[in-house]
Amino acid sequence: MSGAPRIAIDAMGGDEGLAVMLDGVALARRQNTALRFLLVGDEAQIRAGLATHPNLAAASDIVAASEVIAGTDKPSAALRRIKTSSMGLAITAVKAGNADAAVSSGNTGALMAMAKITLRTLKGIDRPALAALLPTLGDNDLVMLDLGANTECDARNLVEFAVMGAAYARTVNGLTQPRVRLLNIGEEELKGTSEVKAAAAMLRAAPNLALCFDGYIEADRLGRGDVDVVVSDGFTGNIALKSMEGTARMITDLLRRAFTSSLRSKAGFVLSRPAFHMLGTHLDPNNHNGAVFLGLNGIVVKSHGGANPAGVAHAIGVAAKLVRDDIGRRIADDLTGIGAQTSATPAAAQ
Amino acid sequence: MSGAPRIAIDAMGGDEGLAVMLDGVALARRQNTALRFLLVGDEAQIRAGLATHPNLAAASDIVAASEVIAGTDKPSAALRRIKTSSMGLAITAVKAGNADAAVSSGNTGALMAMAKITLRTLKGIDRPALAALLPTLGDNDLVMLDLGANTECDARNLVEFAVMGAAYARTVNGLTQPRVRLLNIGEEELKGTSEVKAAAAMLRAAPNLALCFDGYIEADRLGRGDVDVVVSDGFTGNIALKSMEGTARMITDLLRRAFTSSLRSKAGFVLSRPAFHMLGTHLDPNNHNGAVFLGLNGIVVKSHGGANPAGVAHAIGVAAKLVRDDIGRRIADDLTGIGAQTSATPAAAQ
Numbered sequence: 001m002s003g004a005p006r007i008a009i010d011a012m013g014g015d016e017g018l019a020v021m022l023d024g025v026a027l028a029r030r031q032n033t034a035l036r037f038l039l040v041g042d043e044a045q046i047r048a049g050l051a052t053h054p055n056l057a058a059a060s061d062i063v064a065a066s067e068v069i070a071g072t073d074k075p076s077a078a079l080r081r082i083k084t085s086s087m088g089l090a091i092t093a094v095k096a097g098n099a100d101a102a103v104s105s106g107n108t109g110a111l112m113a114m115a116k117i118t119l120r121t122l123k124g125i126d127r128p129a130l131a132a133l134l135p136t137l138g139d140n141d142l143v144m145l146d147l148g149a150n151t152e153c154d155a156r157n158l159v160e161f162a163v164m165g166a167a168y169a170r171t172v173n174g175l176t177q178p179r180v181r182l183l184n185i186g187e188e189e190l191k192g193t194s195e196v197k198a199a200a201a202m203l204r205a206a207p208n209l210a211l212c213f214d215g216y217i218e219a220d221r222l223g224r225g226d227v228d229v230v231v232s233d234g235f236t237g238n239i240a241l242k243s244m245e246g247t248a249r250m251i252t253d254l255l256r257r258a259f260t261s262s263l264r265s266k267a268g269f270v271l272s273r274p275a276f277h278m279l280g281t282h283l284d285p286n287n288h289n290g291a292v293f294l295g296l297n298g299i300v301v302k303s304h305g306g307a308n309p310a311g312v313a314h315a316i317g318v319a320a321k322l323v324r325d326d327i328g329r330r331i332a333d334d335l336t337g338i339g340a341q342t343s344a345t346p347a348a349a350q
Numbered sequence: 351m352s353g354a355p356r357i358a359i360d361a362m363g364g365d366e367g368l369a370v371m372l373d374g375v376a377l378a379r380r381q382n383t384a385l386r387f388l389l390v391g392d393e394a395q396i397r398a399g400l401a402t403h404p405n406l407a408a409a410s411d412i413v414a415a416s417e418v419i420a421g422t423d424k425p426s427a428a429l430r431r432i433k434t435s436s437m438g439l440a441i442t443a444v445k446a447g448n449a450d451a452a453v454s455s456g457n458t459g460a461l462m463a464m465a466k467i468t469l470r471t472l473k474g475i476d477r478p479a480l481a482a483l484l485p486t487l488g489d490n491d492l493v494m495l496d497l498g499a500n501t502e503c504d505a506r507n508l509v510e511f512a513v514m515g516a517a518y519a520r521t522v523n524g525l526t527q528p529r530v531r532l533l534n535i536g537e538e539e540l541k542g543t544s545e546v547k548a549a550a551a552m553l554r555a556a557p558n559l560a561l562c563f564d565g566y567i568e569a570d571r572l573g574r575g576d577v578d579v580v581v582s583d584g585f586t587g588n589i590a591l592k593s594m595e596g597t598a599r600m601i602t603d604l605l606r607r608a609f610t611s612s613l614r615s616k617a618g619f620v621l622s623r624p625a626f627h628m629l630g631t632h633l634d635p636n637n638h639n640g641a642v643f644l645g646l647n648g649i650v651v652k653s654h655g656g657a658n659p660a661g662v663a664h665a666i667g668v669a670a671k672l673v674r675d676d677i678g679r680r681i682a683d684d685l686t687g688i689g690a691q692t693s694a695t696p697a698a699a700q
Contacts, residue, residue: 137603148535151543185498185588193501193585219589220596235543236589238535239569239582243593246570250487251601254632258625265625272618275608282604 004036005323007316008090008099011041011049012068013106014312015305018042021105022049024303024312026056031313032320038099040065041086065089069110071305078110079117087111091118094298101299101319105307111300112149112293119298122328124335127153128295129161130234130302131168132241133288133318138225140173141288146234147241149293153233155198158182162203163334164294165229166211171325172318177212178228183236184216191216195233210334219243248283286311290318295331299323354386355673357666358440358449361391362418363456364662365655368392371455372399374653374662376406381663382670388449390415391436415439419460421655428460429467437461441468444648451649451669455662461652462499462643469648472678474685477503478645479511480584480652481518482591483638483668488575491638493519493528496584497591499643503583505548508532512553513684514644515579516561521675522668527562528578533586534566541566545583560684569593598633636661640668645681649673 007028011021018041029035036059039046043064050057065086069078082088087106093099095118104111112130121128131145145165150157162180169178182200184192189200196216203213217227219240232240259269269276281287289311291302299322303315357378361371368391379385386409389396393414400407415436419428432438437456443449445468454461462480471478481495495515500507512530519528532550534542539550546566553563567577569590582590609619619626631637639661641652649672653665 137600151535151541183589185501185585185592191501219592220599222593223596223600232589235535236586239533239586239590240593242535242569243572243590244597246573247594247597248601249570250573251598251629251633253487254629255625258628259622261625261628265622268618268620268622268625270618272609272615272622275605275611275615275618278608278611279601279604283601 004034005100005320006036006038006098007319008038008040008063008093008102009316010087010090010102010104010106011039011046012065012086013104013305014303014307015071015105018045018049020307020309021312022046022053022056023309024307025316026053027309027313028316029056029059031317035059035316035320037061038063038090038093040090040093041068063089063093069106071107073107073110075109075113078107079113082114082118088114088118091115091298091300094300095119100323101301103301103303103312103315103319105303105305105312108148108302111302115293115296115298115300119296119300122295122297122332124332125160125164125295127157127160128293129164130291131165131294132291133172134222134241134244135283135288136223136225140175140225140228142222142225142227143169143172143178143229144222144237144241145229145231145294146237147291148234148238150234152235153195155195155202158195158199158231158233159202159206160295160335161231162199162211162213162229163209164331165231166209167327167330167334168292168294169228170210170330171321171327173228175228177210179214179226180211180229180231181214181217181227183219183230183232183240185218187216187218199231286314288314290315292318292322294327297328299327354384355450355670356386356388356448357669358388358390358413358443358452360437360440360452360454360456361389361396362415362436363454363655364653364657365421365455368395368399370657370659371662372396372403372406373659374657375666376403377659377663378666379406379409381667385409385666385670387411388413388440388443390440390443391418413439413443419457421457423457423460425459425463428457429463432464432468438464438468441465441648441650444650445469450673451651453651453653453662453665453669455653455655455657458498458652461650465643465646465648465650469646469650472645472647472682474682475510475514475645477507477510478643479514480641481515481644482641483522484572484591484594485633485638486573486575490523490525490575490578492572492575492577493522493579494572494587494591495581495644496587497641498584498588500584502585503545505545505552508545508549508581508583509552509556510645510685511581512549512561512563512579513559514681515581516559517677517680517684518642518644519578520560520680521671521677523578525578527560529564529576530561530579530581531564531567531577533569533580533582533590535568537566537568549581636664638664640665642668642672644677647678649677
C-alpha cells in the first residue's frame with residue numbers, strides 16, 4: 001500500500017472503551033504525524049469523542065459499526081458478527097485494503113478467530129501465532145510466541161513460529177540476526193518433548209535463516225536479555241507468560257503490604273518513590289503493549305484490555321512498524337529458505 | 351516403622367557440601383528432638399564435622415560412602431554408583447528399612463533416577479511425580495506437581511498426581527479436603543490439551559476422593575492462596591515454576607538497581623529495610639524448601655542445592671511429617687476409590 005500508513009482502530013474494545021482508545025490514538029498520532037486512522041464503532045459516540053481531539057479528527061475517517069464484542073463472548077458467537085461489530089469491521093478494512101493494519105483492545109479469542117477467518121494464513125504458514133513483547137534486564141524486549149493461539153503444535157509449527165518471531169524481532173527491535181531459542185525444561189539436547197527436539201533438529205539443519213538458532217532456554221532465564229526470540233507451543237507459552245505476570249503481581253502486592261506495615265517503612269517508601277517509579281516504568285505492561293497475530297495476510301495487533309492511552313499508542317506504534325517493514329513479505333521471504341530444507345528432510349520432523 | 355523417625359541424609363550433596371548439611375541437620379534435630387539420623391558420606395569428614403555438633407552426634411549413625419554424585423553427572427552415570435555414592439546409599443537405607451526417609455541436596459535427575467530404580471513405584475501408581483511447596487499470598491504454601499519428573503503425561507497420570515498432591519497437602523499443611531485444580535490456559539471447560547480435559551472429566555466423575563476438585567486454574571493465579579494443590583504434566587509444571595523463579599529474580603535485580611540509583615533511594619532503602627526483610631522472608635526459598643518424589647515405596651525429599659542450614663532443616667521437617675503421616679499408605683488408600691472408578695469409565699480417558 002502506498003502513501004501514509006492507515007490503521008483501523010476497534011474504537012469500542014477494551015475494558016474502558018471509547019474514551020481511552022481515542023486518547024491513545026490521539027497520542028499515537030502526535031508521536032507519528034504520518035499516521036492516518038479508520039475509527040470503527042458507534043458513529044455518534046466517536047464523533048462526540050473527536051470533539052476534544054481536533055488533531056486526530058483531521059487524520060481520521062469513521063466506519064460505523066452497530067455492535068461491540070464483549071469480553072465474555074465466545075469466538076464462535078463473535079464470528080457471527082464480523083460484518084456488524086467494531087472488531088470485525090476493523091479487520092475487514094484490512095482485508096479490503098482500506099487499512100494497512102487493525103488494532104483492538106478487545107476479546108483475544110474473538111479477535112484471533114475473526115482475523116484467521118477473514119485474513120487467512122500466509123502461504124507456507126500452517127498456523128498463525130500470537131507474539132508479544134516482554135520486559136528484560138537487557139536493552140531489548142523479548143519476543144515470545146506462541147502465547148495461546150495453538151494449544152498443540154508439531155515441530156514444523158514451532159519452526160514456522162521461529163521464523164515469524166525472528167521477523168517480528170527484526171522489525172520491532174531493529175535487529176539483523178535475532179538470537180532464537182526454543183523454550184524447554186533444560187538446555188541439554190536430550191531434554192523436552194519430541195516436538196521440541198524435532199524442531200531443534202530442523203532449525204539446526206536449516207541453512208540461510210535470517211536468525212541465529214541458539215538451542216534451548218529454560219523459563220527462569222527469559223528475563224535476562226541474552227536472547228531475542230523464544231518459541232513454544234501456545235499452551236506452554238501461555239503458562240509461562242501468565243506465571244510471570246502472576247509472580248510480578250504477587251511481589252508487588254507483598255511489597256505494598258510490607259511498606260504499609262510500619263511508619264518507618266512508609267517513610268522509606270516515600271523516599272524511595274523515584275526508585276519504585278523506575279521499576280514500575282520498566283515493568284509497566286503499557287510500555288510493552290502490542291501483541292501480534294503473526295502469519296496472516298494482514299496485520300492485526302492486540303492491545304491489552306486494560307491498556308491506558310500510552311499503552312494503546314504503543315500498540316499502534318507496533319502496528320505502524322509492522323506496516324513499514326511489510327512483515328508479511330518478510331516472513332514469506334524467510335520461509336522460502338526453510339521450506340525447501342524441511343520438506344527435503346521429513347524424517348527430522350518425526 | 352516404630353520408634354523415633356530416622357532420616358538418612360546425603361551429607362555430601364548440595365552446592366556447599368558437608369558443612370551446610372551438618373548445620374542444617376543439627377538445626378532440625380534442635381527443632382525436633384525425637385529425630386534420629388543416618389549421615390551418609392565420607393566417614394572421616396563427617397566425624398570431624400560432628401565434633402562441633404555434639405548434640406547431633408548423639409542422635410546419629412554414620413554410613414560410609416566413597417563417592418559423591420556431582421551436579422553435572424547424568425542420571426545414567428549416577429545409577430552405576432547406587433552402591434558407592436552418598437546419595438545412592440541414603441536411598442538404599444530407606445529401601446533396606448534402616449531409615450524412614452532420605453533427604454538430599456544433590457543432583458535432582460540423579461536422585462529421581464536412583465529413587466525410582468531402588469524404591470519402585472507404589473502399587474496403583476504409574477509414575478512418581480516431583481512435588482514442591484510454593485509461597486502464596488494466603489496462609490498455606492501451594493503444593494505443585496509434577497515439576498519435571500514426567501515430560502509427557504496422560505490423563506490417568508494427571509489424576510494420580512492429583513491424588514498424591516492432595517495427600518501431600520493434607521500432610522504438610524494439615525488440611526482435610528485440599529482444593530485441587532489442573533493447570534490450564536483458561537478456566538472454561540473447552541480450554542486445554544486433550545489430556546487435561548480428560549483428567550478433569552475423570553476427577554469430576556470420581557466419588558469419595560479426599561480432595562475437592564475445583565476445575566482449572568490459570569498460571570497467573572497460582573500465588574493467590576485460594577487453591578491448595580495444582581497439577582500439571584512435568585514439562586508444563588517445570589516451565590511455570592521456573593518462570594516464577596526467573597521473574598522473582600528479575601524484579602529483585604531491578605529493585606536493587608533502582609535503589610542504588612541515587613542517594614535519596616539509598617536512604618529510602620535503609621529506612622525500608624525491615625519491609626524488604628519481611629518480603630525476603632516470605633519469598634525465601636529456604637522457608638519453602640523440600641520437594642518430594644511422590645508415588646514411591648519410600649520417602650525421598652529433595653532439598654535445594656543452594657539451601658542454607660534453615661532450608662535443609664525445613665526439608666528434613668517435611669520428611670519427618672511425611673514419615674509421621676505414612677504418606678505412602680495414605681496415597682494407596684486414596685487410590686482405591688479412584689482406581690475402581692476410572693477403570694470403569696475408560697471412555698473418559700480418551
